Every structure is written in C-alpha cells, then in structure tokens.
Amino acid sequence: MLDEESTARGLQKRDPEVWAEVYEKYFSRVYRYIAVRVGNKTEAEDLAGKVFLKALESISSFKWRGVPVSAWLFRIAHNQVIDYRRTSKAKFQSPLDESLVSSDADPVLEAEKGLDIHQVVQAVGQLTRAQRDVIELRFAGGLSTAEVAKVLGKSQGAVKVLQHNALVALRKRLSSEMNHEEEL
C-alpha cells in the first residue's frame, strides 16, 4: 500500500498500477456518494466512471500540496454532480431508484440494520445544502472531516459544527418518521 504522496506521484506519472489501485480503493465509495445524490443507478455508474476519466484528464495540473487523493477525487465527484444537476435541471434531490439497492443485499439483514436507505435519503434531502454536503461526503463517501473540509473548502471546525447540527436534525426527522410508522 502506497502512502499519499507516492500515490499522488504515481498518478501523475500515469502509472497503470497506481491508477488501478486508486480505482479499486475509491470507485465504490465515489459511486455510493453520487448514487445518494442523483438517485439513479445507471446515471450514478456513468458519472462515477466519468470522475475517474476526468481525474485522468486533469492529473497533469494536479500539484501535490498535502491534499489527500481522496479529497481530490471527491471534489471532482462533487463538481460532477453539480454539473449533472444543472444540466438535467433537477431542482431537488431525485427520489432513490429501487434498483440502487444492491441485488445481493439480504432483505432480512437489511431490515435488521434498522433504517431504510430511502428514509435516510429522504431525511438527508431535508437538511440545509451545507449540512447535506457534509453528511453525504462523510457517511456515503466515507471521508474523514479533514477530507470533507478539503473537498468543500471549509475549515475542519466548520465541518464538525455542520455535522453535529445535521445529525441533530436527522435524529428529529428520522425518529418522528419511525414513530409515525409505529402509529400506523
């Protein structure tokens, strides 16, 4: 496993092994992040692929300044989603396509996990834009707060505050939803 700087240098040299390693490590995470934002499996797969092609195009201008490769990739993914939503004129978060959930997922196991992905995405969709960005990058993309801060160009402190407020809001929305379901 290469360290961040060696990975960045390998990418710049267009070393196929390094590119393959980065792809293996991040493709699923980038896909998951895009999928919860666009709500459509085929589009998400297409966009996730484009993130890596875009990364390849822009690697010559990439300068190693201590920014993790993950933050660089997710920044591309973040901008890609913004462009997609602008061109597709989707004003609001699309509802999740049923096919997004992996067909290998065991329904019993999924039920035991508690919250349904559709409930979560719906609740996240009601957060403020900034809170939503943090939650989607942190929980669907699996980034640390330091990496989220780099992607969004915010301080780590600001990201932590947004994360806290977002979780408080999510808790309220999700618990009221679950109570509502129980009453039904």
Place this chain on the structure above:
Amino acid sequence: MKKSFDSILDICLDRIITKGDTIEQCLENYPGQAAELEPLLRVALSAVKASSIIEPRPEVQRLTQQRLLSTLEAKEKKKMERRMPLWGWQRRWAVALVAVLVILLIGVGTISASASSLPGDTLYPVKTTTEKVQGFFTFGSEAKANFYMKLAQRRLDELNLLVGSNRNIPQSLLAGMNTDTDGAVEILSQNKQVGNESIYRLMALTSNQTTVLTELIEKVPPKAKLAIQQALQRCEDAHARAVLLKDRIPQMRKMQMPSTSP
C-alpha cells in the same frame, strides 16, 4: 485543553465508522456527554449502514476500470506519438498516400479480387490496405463506429471460413476483430447522440461474436484454444458494454426530447 462537543462527536464517529468500535465503547470514554452523544451516534451508524447496501454492479465496475486503463494507455501512446511525429498524423497521411499509390500500381481489378481473400492469401494485404484507406475517408463518429462494426463482422466471417477450410488462424485476425469492436463501443459510449440502430447493431454483432467463438473453441486445435478464449472474453466484455448502452437509450431519448412542461 477541553474538547468541544463537536470534536468529541467527530472522534466517536471516526472510531465507530472506521475502527469498528461500538457505541458503548465510545460512551465509556465520555460519560459526561454520553446522554447527548448516544442518540446522535445511533442515527449516524444507521445512516452509514443504510448507505452501505448501495453498490455498483460488479460488471460495470470491471468495465469502467477497463475503460479507464485503456484511456490511460491511449494517452501514453499519444504522448509517444508527439515525441515521434512520424507516428502521429503524418503516419496516417503516409498510409493513405501509399494506399493511393498501391491502387494506381495494382489496379482496381486486383482490389476487387482481394475482397474474398483470407489471411495468408497473397491478396489479403491488399484487402486490409483498402480497408485502411476506407477508414481514413470515413467521417463522423457514428459512421466510423459502423465502419468498425463492419470490419469486425468481416473478421468474424474470415475466421469462420478459415476454420471451415482447416487453415491456421493468425492471432492478428482475432486481435483485429476485438480492436475494431472495442473501437465501435468506445465511440458509441462517448457519443450520446448516436441512433438506437447503431447500438442494436453493436449488440447483435457482439452477441454473434460470442456465439461463434463459443462454438469455435470446440472445433479448433488445442494450441488455438487459449487465443480464442481470450478473444471471447473481450467479446463478452464488449457485449456487456453494449447492453449498458442499450440501458441508456430511454435516458438518451429523454435528454434529446424537448421539455413539454410549462
């Protein structure tokens, strides 16, 4: 220095999400904030678990990786061509020029006769050179994709004829068929304005290739089996990509249709 609640929450989230600690283990370290922390950690953990079931299709993941690595390879090749100009556009013109000279020298009749030649025949190089010239003068991405499909189909027919007459199958024939097919797939993948007909034609071609090669594996001598197997794998990948393109058709139609909403 006393940590803020935001930082404690963040530390606990990192421990739970990345290190696999339990919520209870975290709360033990922060008894003063436990009551406030616990419900937030539970919501976060549920959200992470819920999103973890979203996974890309493995075949898409593999094909996208293949596409990335072939783009990487093409970029490197282009870089090399820039360093050696004769390998770039000048070479393509040189090919065209040589082809024109060949046509003038050997005459149209020979070219017509070469159409039915097979790899190993004297006239086969004339056939492939003629194809290169045709390719050079084929303009427009969809036309180019259709031209590549035509060539791939031609290679497949030649393969069938070679096997039927118990002749050797050159590796370059299989490689040529795969390269032409991949070329068509690549063009159609990048161009969202292509007609449905081209995509269906690609699906039919790759499906036909898969069927023919699967049947051929049983007929060819053992030393040729591996090469056919590898070519078959590439045809199957191309077919999977063609199916993905077909899945895109409704979305492409939607994008092409003007909005009717007020």
